[in-house]
Amino acid sequence: MNFKKDSRRSKNQNKNEQKKVLDKCYREFARINRKFFDAQLPTPVIALNQRFTARAGAFYPRTKRIALSWKYYLAWGLKELLGVLRHEVGHLALPKEGHSRKFKELLEKLDAPRYSKPFSKHPFRYEWECPNCGVKHWTRKRVVLACGKCCDRYNRGHFARNFQLQLVKELRPRRPPSKHL
Numbered sequence: 001m002n003f004k005k006d007s008r009r010s011k012n013q014n015k016n017e018q019k020k021v022l023d024k025c026y027r028e029f030a031r032i033n034r035k036f037f038d039a040q041l042p043t044p045v046i047a048l049n050q051r052f053t054a055r056a057g058a059f060y061p062r063t064k065r066i067a068l069s070w071k072y073y074l075a076w077g078l079k080e081l082l083g084v085l086r087h088e089v090g091h092l093a094l095p096k097e098g099h100s101r102k103f104k105e106l107l108e109k110l111d112a113p114r115y116s117k118p119f120s121k122h123p124f125r126y127e128w129e130c131p132n133c134g135v136k137h138w139t140r141k142r143v144v145l146a147c148g149k150c151c152d153r154y155n156r157g158h159f160a161r162n163f164q165l166q167l168v169k170e171l172r173p174r175r176p177p178s179k180h181l
């Protein structure tokens with residue numbers, strides 16, 4: 001089975017999505033800063049890291065920077081990523097505490113997870129279907145793909161939006177959290 005990729009379109013889409021996600025991250029930071037810290041925390045630089053595959057997020061105390069994994073976002077979505085952000089904000093608020101009891105109490109207050117979910121142990125998160133021939137396909141990430149068979153048969157092998165795979169459902173992995181954040 002082969003699938004056609006609309007690479008240029010998905011690259012632009014990716015960029016837009018990253019901008020939106022970062023915007024939500026800054027808003028979330030501002031919200032918890034007001035709610036729990038009297039807006040006294042300095043706003044960190046928040047970045048999306050494209051290469052993090054083993055950790056969902058990191059806080060760098062020297063530069064007060066927070067990095068969040070884009071791949072983790074792709075695997076688990078915004079809600080989970082914002083949880084990771086709150087965890088890292090916990091480190092920003094208590095930079096010398098590590099994962100102490102005090103830190104864990106703060107995490108509870110912030111409704112932040114102690115551990116991140118596994119990155120890629122669950123094989124599939126999304127189920128897709130070709131709107132033309134009904135062939136099914138499963139992926140870990142949100143993708144822009146068209147049915148290879150239909151593109152070959154009706155569009156000389158080029159990507160055609162008519163045959164773009166449609167999301168049928170989101171599968172919820174049910175593995176326990178595993179990684180230290």
Ligand SMILES: [Zn+2]
Pocket residue numbers: 130131132133134135147148149150163
């Ligand atoms: Zn098809």
Ligand SMILES: [Zn+2]
Pocket residue numbers: 087091099180181
């Ligand atoms: Zn941590």
